[in-house]
Amino acid sequence: MDEFNRGTDDEFRGKVRQFLADHYPPELRNPIRRLKLREIREWQITLSRKGWIAPNWPVEFGGMGLTPRRLLILIEEQERWGVAQTPDMGITMVGPLLIQHGTRDQQEEYLPKIIKAENIWCQGYSEPNAGSDLASLRTEARVSDDHFVVTGQKIWTTLADDATHMFLLVRTARGERKHEGISFLLTPMSAPGITVKPIVNIAGQAEFCEVFLDNVRVPMRNLVGPLHGGWTIAKSLLGFERLFVGSPKYARHALTHLHQVAVELGIGDTPRYRERYAELILDVLDLETMYARFAQIVTSGKALGPQVSLLKICATECFQKITNCMMELSAEYASIAPSHNALQAQATDVLSSFYRSIPPAIYSGSNEIMRNSLARDVLGLATAR
């Protein structure tokens, strides 16, 4: 039954640490870039075999059934150990979504294969013309008998070239309210008409892709939730995600790295450096307390209010402040091209951290969009019509 929720928090923590020490590949600790599936595959299989692959799912669906509190502890320990993100949105998104909104058939079709790491999922949301304004998406799904015919394009689809399946938002009706004509579909990446083109980012990595859909046939049974009801479903997953996008871990790691760089450069003792470092420590300490407050809400089973968007802004901008400082202090080292394939940070490779601090302020709702919604929902400043 409640194998993982039993005992004390400290005992559980110990269990997690032991598991990571026993099974996590040491060469993959604290990778400085997103790992490709083949690089992390062995770990994924281990997680699956040991029953640790879906910490956030209920036990009856093959998950660990962790309480929110235990889930946060697990994540804390993984962060501490430097465990890489597994490139599978089946665990984090599709699973919880199908558990909540899927039919019995859909659950039986897809959930076990996620648990067995047989199906790897990617997310098809953003489009060239629909980023912040996602509701204006245009990828169209025409109904034809017992299936949809889907034509359009998705972009920024993380690791679509590794995935076996995609969940996507498509337009199934046009009307006054654009988000009311959106539906949620599932498709194998092997379906005829799907083409994936990796996009190289400024760091030289192809971690996201364009996905072209040319008259792709998607069976009706792959519709999740009601027709035209996709927007609500997509938004319903926000819970933990809103907490995690504001994790202080990026800032914390960057700060540790900053100090390593300073020591490497021989400036770790200078007053100028110490003052910059002290200021950043103070920023991260406050950020961590802010995160703890919101985490406390989650672990006590309450819903996160709109204030949580503050956390995302704070965490991402703090991360950038630290990487900016790293770049300044590193002088010419900052200008050296990082190795595209390197997994571990070289002591003086600050450019990789700098690059990595760019996307978080943009994705999951840009910080400007976050400020708009905070102004509206927390400060009571109406939106201009």
Added chain:
Amino acid sequence: MKNGVANASANTMTQIDNFSISSDAALLGRDTETLERHTLLRETVTSLMEASGGVSRIRGLRGRSPGFDKPLWKKMADLGWLGIPVPEEFGGLGLGIRDMCIVAHELGKWLAPEPLAASMALATGAIWRGDNTSLKTELLPQAMSGELCMALAWQERVGEIDFAAPNLTRAIRRGGEITINGRKSFVHGAPDGFIVSASGDDGMGVYWVPGDAHGLTATPIQLADGTFASDLTFVDVKVPADSIVASGKGANAALAAAIDDAMVVVSAELLGIMEAVLQQTLEYLRARVQFGRPIGEFQALQHRAVDLLMAKELASCALSDAIDTFEFEADLERRAEAAMRVKFRTSRSALAITRAAVHLHGAMGFTDECNVGLYLKRVIVLNSWLGNHDLHLQRLSNQIGWLTRAWH
């Protein structure tokens, strides 16, 4: 447009709750009994402030010595506030930093000029932490009753935070008498009487000097917010030998603890100021109409307002950690670090918020008539006192232990 305004009003009540959520998390006790007591305490402060004329009353007090309302100080004494941290054996309430902060936070919202931090936390704090029992028995009741509003005179130079070496003030003991010579600067609090630190043959000592002592001159300095600090000169000021509040290591410990406490109490006051001025600014953004709409609908101002909210939230986080540290951590170094951290953060955030608040009120913000400038001036004074944010950042940057320990 009407609907937009109506919605904003409907949201206003929730927004007020949202503000109090954050300081509740930092300030209020967690068990039912303490929570009840704290809620009642807070309500008492609010009632007294509302009944005393709100923020406007300070216009009549500013620039007029002593810069605060003595009868109101007496009322605060009657409510027991001046004895919050004093041990029960001396007639105090024997409560801790949390209760002091709850009162200070609420008073901050009203820009109350009464010297709670200077007198209750700092001066009274030094006395009850000292080792002279008969002096405690003599002075504490007078302090707690509001009769004697004392000030702690430790600082000698501008930008100074090292209380351990008062080398501009010397105390020489001969027989049953102590003679004090020297000077003190920026002494916050009323000049009824002073707790003075001085160097002597046996290291630092802390002494009680009545305000009317012969040879003592207290020159008032009017501060930006209309309150007063004093510069003191001591020319052969003689006090009886049993005027020693604390000496040697005890003196260091007493001053350190009192100053750390005061830093946290002032930080709570700063948080209250931030909340009040942010609330007022939001009301202005919702009400002021230009170009056919409330200016709060313009994105640039919305983003500025959110950044101010963030500054306030981070300050609340630092205060929460400081109060928790003071409640649960006995290590003096950790307490000192927590005090520096919170004084840094609340000062910095409060300056940013009050400064921006003036700007966001447009030309009106730059008038004396508009209340917003009063918040800025109070913050300027509180930031400068007990080490401004820049000073504490420098100090922390020199704490090698803290620098290495701040990272797990």
